[in-house]
Amino acid sequence: QSALTQPASVSGSPGQSITISCTGTSSDVDDYNYVSWYQQHPGKAPKLMIYEVSNRPSGVPDRFSGSKSGNTASLTISGLQAEDEADYYCNSYTSSSTLWVFGGGTKLTVL
Amino acid sequence: QVQLVESGGGAVQPGTSLRLSCAASGFTFSGNGMHWVRQAPGKGLEWVALIWYDGSKKYYADSVKGRFTISRDNSRNTLFLQMNSLRVDDTAVYYCARLYGVYLIDYWGQGTLVTVSS
Numbered sequence: 400q401s402a403l404t405q406p407a408s409v410s411g412s413p414g415q416s417i418t419i420s421c422t423g424t425s426s427d428v429d430d431y432n433y434v435s436w437y438q439q440h441p442g443k444a445p446k447l448m449i450y451e452v453s454n455r456p457s458g459v460p461d462r463f464s465g466s467k468s469g470n471t472a473s474l475t476i477s478g479l480q481a482e483d484e485a486d487y488y489c490n491s492y493t494s495s496s497t498l499w500v501f502g503g504g505t506k507l508t509v510l
Numbered sequence: 511q512v513q514l515v516e517s518g519g520g521a522v523q524p525g526t527s528l529r530l531s532c533a534a535s536g537f538t539f540s541g542n543g544m545h546w547v548r549q550a551p552g553k554g555l556e557w558v559a560l561i562w563y564d565g566s567k568k569y570y571a572d573s574v575k576g577r578f579t580i581s582r583d584n585s586r587n588t589l590f591l592q593m594n595s596l597r598v599d600d601t602a603v604y605y606c607a608r609l610y611g612v613y614l615i616d617y618w619g620q621g622t623l624v625t626v627s628s
Contacts, residue, residue: 431613433613433614435614435615437555437618443620444605444618444619444620444621445555445605445618446618447614447615447616447617450614450616451614456616488554488555490555490615492613496572497557497571497572498557498560498569499545499557499560499615500557501547501554501555501556501557502554503553503554504554504555
C-alpha cells in the first residue's frame, strides 16, 4: 500500500480538463510544500512535471498545473492531448523514516 | 544535458547479491545528492535510498535497511547500490535519480531490471 493515495485511473476527451488527486497525511503533504508530480510513459523513465506543489520546470506546457489544500495535492491537465496519456505519480518529502513517499500512480486515458 | 545510465541488473536467486551502477554526466555529480528508487512490475514507485553529495550521509527505506548499501565515487561520476540477501519482493526496475537542492528529485535514469527468483 502506497503512502500517498491516488485514484487508479482517470480519463478525459481531447481538449477537456482532468484533475488527479494525491492524499497524504500531516507528516507529508499537509506539512511540506515539497510535492512533485511525474509523468511516466510505458517503459520510460519518470519525467518531472510539477515541483514544490505548483511550479513547472522549463519545457513543461502550461496546460499542467498543481495545487494543494491541506493534506491533498492535485494535478490538473487542461486541453488534454493524446500524448498526455501516461501514468502520473505524486511524491512528497515526509518527516517519517521513509523520507520520500510516492503515490500508487494514476493511469490517464485520453479517450 | 543531464544523463543517468544504470547498469548491473539481471536475474538472480534469493539470498544472493547484486551491485548496481549509475553513470552520471551533464552536471557536476559531486554537487548533488543521489537516490535509488524502484518500481516492481506493474506497481508504483518506491523510494529506496539516498546519499548526500559527498557521501557523508546515507538514508534507507525500512524495507532494505541492513541489506542494501548506497555509495558513490565522485572521481568516476558513478553511483552504486550493493544489494545483499536479495528477496523475491526486491524484483523491480531500479532507477537512479538526482536530488536537486534538499527535497526535489528531478532527473531519472532509464532503469535496470532486477529479477529475484528461484
